[in-house]
Amino acid sequence: MSGATVQVERRGALARIALCRPERHNAQNLEMWRELRTAGLRLGEDPEVRAAVLVGEGQSFSSGLDLAEMRPGGFLHAVAESSDADALTLIEEAQAAFGWIGAAPFPVVAAVRGVAVGAGIQLALACDVRIVAEDTTLAVAELGLGAVPDLGATVDLPRVVGLERALDLILSARRFDGNEAVALGLALRAVPSAEVESEALAYAERLAAAPRAALAWAKAATREKDSARSLHLAALGQVECVRAMLTAGISPRATSRSAATTPRG
The missing domain is CATH 1.10.287 (Helix Hairpins)
Incomplete structure (x- = not known):
């Protein structure tokens, strides 16, 4: 289940899913979306998996959409230049990279450190539980660029933090840290950056003890x-x-x- 941008490691009933573009702070592209969806669906078909932890290799969880996808030939240009029907199909394919998480028959825990903005925070929000670094930088950044968060924030943020706070985070595109994420109810707990993954793995392992x-x-x-x-x-x-x-x-x-x-x- 491991690819060029997403790698999966099994540890008994626990799966560790890693975004593997550390040199780009795990910026997301079409290849990563396809590999993430494939890995998630295959884990869902494995009856022995009872929990998963989603991490970003290197310094950051995910810095959002890769800037290359904003250039000619990239994903956003393809959306802009396609017919309405084809553009919607492209976006729905991107959404499917995150959509499997909510439907997975096991809990998925996000271990978030460094940066999680734009598509990065939306991926974390798709997960069932978030454990974050105290100094993590988070933002639903799309409106600051004149765009709309279309990978799940409009659904997941109101579910997690309520409508008013969700609108504040989406419309203001402001940045906040891990401690505020916990105060907002967006994350379960904030810990020092060096402890984020170990804390998430230990938490997921406890969940995986259930049938x-x-x-x-x-x-x-x-x-x-x-x-x-x-x-x-x-x-x-x-x-x-x-x-x-x-x-x-x-x-x-x-x-x-x-x-x-x-x-x-």
Whole structure:
């Protein structure tokens, strides 16, 4: 599952997904988006994976869209020069690079340090949990460039921090650090930069101790916006998990960690 710009390492039930363009502060391009989507979908098909950590190699999580994609022949020029239908298809393909995270049947933890702006912070926001460096620089920077954050911030920020704070961060394009991210509710905790990845890996490893089915259904139900639908998903998950426990003849505290089905319906 490793490519030129995204590398995946398995550590038991835990997967470490790394953006690997450190010389560019993990600036994102079409190749990275394609490799990230492929890696994520393949991990979702692996029944042994119960948690993942997403990191950026080098000094930064991700500095956003690679400047080369803004030049002639790059992604943004292709969008501008295409028909409306083709332009929307291009953007939807880019969105799919992040979209698998919310649908993954396991939690994904972002380990964020250095810089996470534009597409970088949107990738972090797509994850289920964020652990950040205290001195991280974050910004939803698109409006400062006269553009719109189209890779998930308009959905994920209101879900995470509420509408008013989301609008402030999007419309002002202002920069903020890891401590403010925690205060806003955007990150779970802020730690010294040198501890970010180890903290995220330890946290994800604790999550991976739960059965795959319980993780998958709990995540799906919690991410569901409609309350009735959320309760329905929780009920479906409970049925599957209780049946698995009883079939195995063990108590809930000793539930089997073997793979189970992904949430359906």
